[in-house]
Amino acid sequence: xTAAAPHILSVQRLQKYFPVRSGLLGRxxxxxxxxxxxxxxxxxxxTLGVVGESGxxxxxTGRLLMRLIxxxxxxxxxxxxxxxxxxxxxxxxxxxxxxxxxxxxSLNPRLAVADSIAFGPQTHGxxxxxxxxxxxxxxxxxxxxxxxxxxxxxxxxxxGQRQRxxxxxxxxxxxxxxxxxxxxxALDKSVEAQVLNLLVELKKNLGLTYLFISHDLNVVQxxxxxxxVMYLGKVAEVGPVDAIYGAPQHPYTRALLDSRPSxxxxxxxxxxxxxxxxxxxxxxxxxxRFRTRCPHAEAVCQTQEPDLRPAHGAPGHLVxxxxxxxxSGHSQAAPLVRFGxxxxxx
Amino acid sequence: MSQASSAxxxxxxxxxxxxxxxxxxxxxxNGVSFALAPGEVLGILGESxxxxxxxxxxxxxxxxxxxxxxxxxxxxxxHDILRLDAQALARVRGPVVAMVFQEPMTALDPVxxxxxQIAEAIRTHESIxxxxxxxxxxxxxxxxxxxxxxxxxxxxxxxxxxxxxxxxMIAIALACRPSVxxxxxxxxxxxxxxxxxxxxxxxxxxxxxxxxxxxxxxxLGVAAEVSHRVAVMYAGRFVETGHVNDVVKxxxxxxxxxxxxxxxxxxxxxxxxxxxxxxxxxxxxxxxxCSFAPRCGYAQQACRVAVPAQVEEGGTSGVPHLTRCVRVxxxxxxxxxxxxxxx
Ligand SMILES: Nc1ncnc2c1ncn2[C@@H]1O[C@H](COP(=O)(O)OP(=O)(O)OP(=O)(O)O)[C@@H](O)[C@H]1O
Ligand SMILES: Nc1ncnc2c1ncn2[C@@H]1O[C@H](COP(=O)(O)OP(=O)(O)OP(=O)(O)O)[C@@H](O)[C@H]1O
Ligand code: SF4
Ligand SMILES: [Mg+2]
Ligand SMILES: [Mg+2]
Numbered sequence: 001x002t003a004a005a006p007h008i009l010s011v012q013r014l015q016k017y018f019p020v021r022s023g024l025l026g027r028x029x030x031x032x033x034x035x036x037x038x039x040x041x042x043x044x045x046x047t048l049g050v051v052g053e054s055g056x057x058x059x060x061t062g063r064l065l066m067r068l069i070x071x072x073x074x075x076x077x078x079x080x081x082x083x084x085x086x087x088x089x090x091x092x093x094x095x096x097x098x099x100x101x102x103x104x105x106s107l108n109p110r111l112a113v114a115d116s117i118a119f120g121p122q123t124h125g126x127x128x129x130x131x132x133x134x135x136x137x138x139x140x141x142x143x144x145x146x147x148x149x150x151x152x153x154x155x156x157x158x159x160g161q162r163q164r165x166x167x168x169x170x171x172x173x174x175x176x177x178x179x180x181x182x183x184x185x186a187l188d189k190s191v192e193a194q195v196l197n198l199l200v201e202l203k204k205n206l207g208l209t210y211l212f213i214s215h216d217l218n219v220v221q222x223x224x225x226x227x228x229v230m231y232l233g234k235v236a237e238v239g240p241v242d243a244i245y246g247a248p249q250h251p252y253t254r255a256l257l258d259s260r261p262s263x264x265x266x267x268x269x270x271x272x273x274x275x276x277x278x279x280x281x282x283x284x285x286x287x288x289r290f291r292t293r294c295p296h297a298e299a300v301c302q303t304q305e306p307d308l309r310p311a312h313g314a315p316g317h318l319v320x321x322x323x324x325x326x327x328s329g330h331s332q333a334a335p336l337v338r339f340g341x342x343x344x345x346x
Numbered sequence: 347m348s349q350a351s352s353a354x355x356x357x358x359x360x361x362x363x364x365x366x367x368x369x370x371x372x373x374x375x376n377g378v379s380f381a382l383a384p385g386e387v388l389g390i391l392g393e394s395x396x397x398x399x400x401x402x403x404x405x406x407x408x409x410x411x412x413x414x415x416x417x418x419x420x421x422x423x424x425h426d427i428l429r430l431d432a433q434a435l436a437r438v439r440g441p442v443v444a445m446v447f448q449e450p451m452t453a454l455d456p457v458x459x460x461x462x463q464i465a466e467a468i469r470t471h472e473s474i475x476x477x478x479x480x481x482x483x484x485x486x487x488x489x490x491x492x493x494x495x496x497x498x499x500x501x502x503x504x505x506x507x508x509x510x511x512x513x514x515m516i517a518i519a520l521a522c523r524p525s526v527x528x529x530x531x532x533x534x535x536x537x538x539x540x541x542x543x544x545x546x547x548x549x550x551x552x553x554x555x556x557x558x559x560x561x562x563x564x565x566l567g568v569a570a571e572v573s574h575r576v577a578v579m580y581a582g583r584f585v586e587t588g589h590v591n592d593v594v595k596x597x598x599x600x601x602x603x604x605x606x607x608x609x610x611x612x613x614x615x616x617x618x619x620x621x622x623x624x625x626x627x628x629x630x631x632x633x634x635x636c637s638f639a640p641r642c643g644y645a646q647q648a649c650r651v652a653v654p655a656q657v658e659e660g661g662t663s664g665v666p667h668l669t670r671c672v673r674v675x676x677x678x679x680x681x682x683x684x685x686x687x688x689x
Pocket of ligand 5: 398399400530
């Protein structure tokens, strides 16, 4: 890593295995490798989209960043400070907020909307009156007329309105980075568009950075500057949004993109890009975790795990696939370049 | 489409479904009419609460008996569905009309194997022995392309992945070779790479078995992938119906236009998404006239007076393009391409 990169967040070799318990003694009999050796950075002011199928570790990654769960291994740096050493978790949680899919579960049903929003600042010592004033300001910011909404309870709001309240609540502590975990996924299309416009506007006006987790590839393409593709707890590919969508390097990314319905009844999808379901994250396949579904898998894919390496083309585009690594032994890989690695340093 | 010209297999005429509760009456379906030809696929596209599932369930009379009030007429393969007694209804469910749901885990019985459940479905309608039923079950699992089908016959639902469970549920629905398959968001809960597999499987099976299908979804892309004809549902009404190309490429109703505009697909970054203001109406207090009027940028006095009539403006391949909006003018005078209406 070069010195002065303006990364707001940098994650190195993050790992989380969940025990699968069985028997009376509750001893772990196996491990779900939910997040395994995941590294990435987010630049200040950008939106990093995270995609991948159910169970690939997207939410676990988000929760690890927030320290809602403890990582088994790995380092998280926020604005260069090592979390847990240079930066207290409580301070991190002020600068970093998370919004979830289920807008209902995240709000206290017995608190009026303004009180819910004012709750965070109050626990951090803001006097009630000021906190309520700030809550009204935030309601306006997320497009809810304060006089009309401040006294309402969560059950008196539509899904889109509840999600707006959740954004207001997340913004109450002036965070720099917001993790949006399927934050628009439960909304109807017409409401989703309203909320996406709001997210884009808030980001611009407040100079926010987003980690945007979603299974909706079209939405991720629209909001993201860079995209991280996960498969069974691993990063398969990461890079600028146009490179990922325009020239995907990992066979999984390609299949995922090709699985999208075309939206044009005259150009229908004729063959499914992949067969079968994603395998179980307990005892994932050896070598490349995608090999059991990959149309290009060869012997090396079973014996060696491909690491994340710079792809040809766009700078900052990394891919973990033996096909893309010179000298890997995969028949489609370029031959090894002699005299050491000539890969760019970034 | 040549199928559209044959006699309808399903005819729904002015279907209304209301749920009567202690505090309010919810008008979930408010005058739905359509006809479906053998082998035809109708996609019903609509947002949450628009009445898609209630419409499908009405076709099989799967709604809670006590609180549901149904009016209108439903005819499937000559059966007057709303007037059938329990026995006659049981004979229709399966061989005439069958349904696949979004969540296979709730539709499948956890204590029986997949093979037992398929065999059971067959044996309620046909008197064949266990061996023959098991053989048919195996054929069905192969039909829905379950790998190592023979082994999967003895699997319990929880032992299968999401995609395989959905295939198993499709196999059960097909067990009695229905003429009409009703599919209620059968791919919504699945992962992207699995969703497309199930979608293409249903499309292939429908074609090969010559079944008619009604496919409910809130996803425009999914509707475009499987449907011959699309109905856009809003607040319990079909606001626009037509050939899939007409509805997706030349939408007439302001709601359909808004829905298409707010669907994020290939929109350039930095461009503001077009949206529909507000939210759908409360079904316990439907507005007079067009239910979309409170959110519609074009609404005028006439919209609030009476529910707009269904107006026909051309069509494609013999499928008329029908819209309920006062702004839409019948195009018969203009271009003379109209087709006789079925309704
Ligand atoms: N607290 C937990 N205990 C045990 N296993 C867990 C726990 N949390 C997550 N997992 C498992 O870890 C894996 C990754 O889960 P995660 O929720 O991160 O996936 P995801 O990518 O967010 O999926 P989805 O798209 O379904 O939200 C899954 O196999 C999940 O079952
Ligand atoms: N058994 C019931 N009792 C009372 N109201 C009901 C019942 N079933 C459905 N409704 C109401 O009828 C309306 C239409 O529901 P329906 O399930 O058909 O919507 P949908 O279009 O399938 O939506 P979704 O996309 O969320 O599945 C909703 O307002 C719903 O709350
Ligand atoms: S490493 Fe091998 S198995 Fe993995 S994606 Fe590349 S070609 Fe396929
Ligand atoms: Mg998740
Ligand atoms: Mg439904």
